[in-house]
Amino acid sequence: MRAGGWKDRILPWRRLRTLGILGMNERNADFVLPYNPRSLYQLVDDKRKTKALAIEYGIPVPRLYAVVEIEHQIEDLPRLLAPHGEFVVKPAHGSGGEGILVVESRSDGRYRRTSGLVMTEEDLGHHISNILSGMYSLGGIPDCALVEYRVNFDPLFAEVSYLGVPDIRIVVFRGVPVMAMIRAPTRLSDGKANLHQGAVGVGVDMITGRTYHGVWRECRVEEHPDTGGELAGIRIPHWDDILTMAARCNDMVGMGYIGVDIVLDRDLGPLMLELNARPGLSIQLATRTGLLPRLRYLEGLRHIPLDVPERVALAKTVARCC
Amino acid sequence: MSKLHVRLLAALLTAVGLALCYYKVEILGLPLLPTEQAEVWTVEARIEFKARRDTAVKVQFAIPRAPRGYTVLDENFVASDYGLTTDDNGLRRQARWAIRETHGWQVLYYRIHLAKDPTAEAAPLPTGVDVPVDTQNLPEPLQAAARGLLNEVRSKSADDVTFAQALLQRLNAADPDSNVNLLRQDVSGPDEWARRVVAILREADVSARPLYLATLKDNASRGSLTPWVEIFDGESWIDLNPATGEAGLPGDAIVWTVGSEPLLEITGGKNGRVEYSVRRHSQEMTLIAEQRARKMGSRIMEFSLFSLPVKTQNVYRVLLLVPIGAFLIVFLRNVVGLQTFGTFMPILIALAFRETQLLWGVVMFCLLVALGLLLRFYLESLKLLLVPRLAAVLIIVILLMATVSVMTYKLGLDRGVSVALFPMVIMAMTIERMSMVWEEFGPAEALKQGFGSLAVAVLGYLSMSSDYLGHLVFVFPELLLVVLAFTLLLGRYTGYRLLELWRFRGALKG
Numbered sequence: 001m002r003a004g005g006w007k008d009r010i011l012p013w014r015r016l017r018t019l020g021i022l023g024m025n026e027r028n029a030d031f032v033l034p035y036n037p038r039s040l041y042q043l044v045d046d047k048r049k050t051k052a053l054a055i056e057y058g059i060p061v062p063r064l065y066a067v068v069e070i071e072h073q074i075e076d077l078p079r080l081l082a083p084h085g086e087f088v089v090k091p092a093h094g095s096g097g098e099g100i101l102v103v104e105s106r107s108d109g110r111y112r113r114t115s116g117l118v119m120t121e122e123d124l125g126h127h128i129s130n131i132l133s134g135m136y137s138l139g140g141i142p143d144c145a146l147v148e149y150r151v152n153f154d155p156l157f158a159e160v161s162y163l164g165v166p167d168i169r170i171v172v173f174r175g176v177p178v179m180a181m182i183r184a185p186t187r188l189s190d191g192k193a194n195l196h197q198g199a200v201g202v203g204v205d206m207i208t209g210r211t212y213h214g215v216w217r218e219c220r221v222e223e224h225p226d227t228g229g230e231l232a233g234i235r236i237p238h239w240d241d242i243l244t245m246a247a248r249c250n251d252m253v254g255m256g257y258i259g260v261d262i263v264l265d266r267d268l269g270p271l272m273l274e275l276n277a278r279p280g281l282s283i284q285l286a287t288r289t290g291l292l293p294r295l296r297y298l299e300g301l302r303h304i305p306l307d308v309p310e311r312v313a314l315a316k317t318v319a320r321c322c
Numbered sequence: 323m324s325k326l327h328v329r330l331l332a333a334l335l336t337a338v339g340l341a342l343c344y345y346k347v348e349i350l351g352l353p354l355l356p357t358e359q360a361e362v363w364t365v366e367a368r369i370e371f372k373a374r375r376d377t378a379v380k381v382q383f384a385i386p387r388a389p390r391g392y393t394v395l396d397e398n399f400v401a402s403d404y405g406l407t408t409d410d411n412g413l414r415r416q417a418r419w420a421i422r423e424t425h426g427w428q429v430l431y432y433r434i435h436l437a438k439d440p441t442a443e444a445a446p447l448p449t450g451v452d453v454p455v456d457t458q459n460l461p462e463p464l465q466a467a468a469r470g471l472l473n474e475v476r477s478k479s480a481d482d483v484t485f486a487q488a489l490l491q492r493l494n495a496a497d498p499d500s501n502v503n504l505l506r507q508d509v510s511g512p513d514e515w516a517r518r519v520v521a522i523l524r525e526a527d528v529s530a531r532p533l534y535l536a537t538l539k540d541n542a543s544r545g546s547l548t549p550w551v552e553i554f555d556g557e558s559w560i561d562l563n564p565a566t567g568e569a570g571l572p573g574d575a576i577v578w579t580v581g582s583e584p585l586l587e588i589t590g591g592k593n594g595r596v597e598y599s600v601r602r603h604s605q606e607m608t609l610i611a612e613q614r615a616r617k618m619g620s621r622i623m624e625f626s627l628f629s630l631p632v633k634t635q636n637v638y639r640v641l642l643l644v645p646i647g648a649f650l651i652v653f654l655r656n657v658v659g660l661q662t663f664g665t666f667m668p669i670l671i672a673l674a675f676r677e678t679q680l681l682w683g684v685v686m687f688c689l690l691v692a693l694g695l696l697l698r699f700y701l702e703s704l705k706l707l708l709v710p711r712l713a714a715v716l717i718i719v720i721l722l723m724a725t726v727s728v729m730t731y732k733l734g735l736d737r738g739v740s741v742a743l744f745p746m747v748i749m750a751m752t753i754e755r756m757s758m759v760w761e762e763f764g765p766a767e768a769l770k771q772g773f774g775s776l777a778v779a780v781l782g783y784l785s786m787s788s789d790y791l792g793h794l795v796f797v798f799p800e801l802l803l804v805v806l807a808f809t810l811l812l813g814r815y816t817g818y819r820l821l822e823l824w825r826f827r828g829a830l831k832g
């Protein structure tokens with residue numbers, strides 16, 4: 001493409017612009033600030049609120065086993081967790097996957113984490129009290145800990161994940177899903193699904209729900225670095241349901257620019273994990289597509305359909321033409 | 323449209339800031355550079371006399387009007403219990419001290435502070451001959467001698483000035499004739515000599531008057547004024563050296579007073595004496611310009627930071643640099659994309675570096691963070707709750723600092739002592755945050771952010787410790803409006819960050 005002349009080929013910022021890559025400043029100034037009213041942030045920042053809202057809206061989410069709000073409740077925890085062999089502990093206000101602890105099994109008072117580490121009840125209690133004191137929350141404000149259903153991820157993803165659950169991240173703008181990727185944990189990311197922690201990002205075709213190549217630490221990869229599984233060509237089941245779910249999440253919180261994290265459970269199908277009011281920009285690396293043309297196109301539309309299936313159809317149109 | 327709004331606001335702020343700055347530089351003469359120093363001369367007149375008992379005392383003393391080539395920075399009159407008035411008749415300025423009752427030796431001071439200023443004009447003098455001149459005539463035998471001399475000289479001159487110069491040469495000649503000898507008789511000092519020269523010139527119908535000059539020579543004490551002579555050539559007054567006839571004033575002299583009236587008149591006292599002392603010191607241009615601007619009655623300077631007490635001024639000298647650091651952070655984060663612990667923490671570290679100097683501060687920072695991290699990892703194994711753990715880290719940081727200070731002091735490195743002002747809460751938070759990042763994202767990320775913070779702190783220190791910037795923001799605080807304008811503009815900057823070009827390099831390759 002020579003549309004922009006020699007300057008666009010030499011000056012990196014002009015090339016990024018030609019490619020439609022959205023930068024951090026532009027994301028904050030043109031999308032996050034104008035479309036996400038400050039007063040609604042609590043709905044996405046507090047995972048407990050998000051979950052309650054989703055249940056109200058009929059959006060499937062992982063079941064909540066227990067909420068620990070005060071130190072004292074930690075003592076009660078073994079009794080509360082007795083019926084559940086596996087579970088996830090996470091801070092309600094955590095971000096970037098910090099403070100999440102996944103227990104996959106237990107035997108006589110010891111908890112075995114997916115990472116292979118074994119924790120005592122005391123260790124678990126300490127982790128939860130750290131969560132309560134706000135160690136993982138933004139600004140260090142006191143937090144509460146959620147204990148919830150551990151997702152059994154779809155065997156489809158077994159080949160492309162290491163020690164953790166891959167999730168599907170979809171960026172939704174004005175209620176229309178605009179871009180999607182799968183975030184697959186690696187040994188480097190320690191089972192976490194954040195790209196900057198070393199997870200693999202795999203681009204997903206918005207129209208078919210089929211994966212294509214991936215990106216790992218800014219490099220293009222075709223195979224999962226730990227499992228060797230082929231990244232491209234996975235067909236995500238229930239793709240239209242997933243897009244519908246993402247579109248409905250927008251209506252649920254009333255924010256114009258969000259990231260929706262969805263996991264595929266073997267038995268329960270797609271579950272909404274959490275929402276993000278400032279979705280990262282790595283999705284552009286995973287999909288090798290700039291967000292800007294799609295966002296600007298949708299921004300220019302005077303009328304966005306209220307009907308969810310129409311919006312899903314619009315999402316595919318946008319993906320096709322931008 | 324808000325982007326336009328921000329731009330207009332930024333333009334307005336920049337315009338106001340730069341205009342105020344321009345006004346202060348061009349009109350008030352405030353210097354843009356901090357190093358400019360100017361000589362300030364302090365001339366002090368010490369008046370001593372013995373007051374008569376039971377009489378009111380009045381002292382009249384001639385003081386300078388605005389002298390040419392100098393700016394009067396300040397004047398002080400020191401005399402306890404005396405009432406003071408000054409008056410200026412357009413030619414002479416006088417200070418009048420008065421007291422109803424006093425006795426014994428009295429000392430009064432008059433002090434004037436002058437700064438060289440080539441642009442300063444002398445206070446306008448009446449130019450005509452209607453200047454009051456005393457009509458003291460020469461006594462009879464001298465009159466005859468003078469006439470003889472004048473006739474001789476007149477034939478060899480073209481106008482009043484050359485006439486006066488020729489006359490002075492004759493009067494000062496090494497081989498005097500009898501007339502000159504007569505005229506030189508019973509002249510006891512330069513003061514009387516100048517008066518005599520004036521009287522002789524008057525005899526020839528040349529308008530003349532004596533002048534008194536204060537010579538600006540450093541550390542001159544117990545000096546007196548130098549008498550000089552001025553003649554009127556029909557248009558302006560010409561200064562002549564009564565001892566040589568040369569025209570002009572000595573380069574380092576100011577006119578103290580004009581006219582043959584006595585410098586000091588005392589009623590109700592005796593043995594009056596005046597001594598002059600001169601002292602030179604250099605002062606920052608800024609202060610001089612500031613004082614001058616205040617003399618000019620500029621409203622702006624009345625509300626300048628210089629009007630604050632010195633202690634407060636010193637606080638503002640530091641405080642006004644913080645916006646520069648904040649702007650640097652905005653730039654490094656939003657335009658470059660550097661990551662740091664906390665938003666303004668690097669600026670606080672940079673402020674701490676001001677106390678410790680850069681190199682030592684960086685060493686100290688690294689040492690404390692490294693030791694703190696080690697201890698923090700140990701504390702982690704104790705499973706403490708967050709706030710007590712933070713407090714423990716804080717206590718340990720302070721103990722470490724104290725230890726380091728004592729050690730370095732014993733080793734003779736007194737730099738270590740100044741580290742005591744290091745913001746330890748900030749250090750404790752840094753250590754805590756770093757250890758968390760270390761655990762969550764690994765040592766690489768922790769070190770990256772740690773060095774990011776340190777780099778920003780160093781840059782912050784370098785910009786905030788610049789004398790030049792410090793001078794600019796203190797003397798021209800309005801320039802912070804320009805900084806504000808650029809901050810606002812960066813607040814709407816939606817371009818890529820520099821490090822994003824690196825981050826998205828994968829996309830560029832494709």
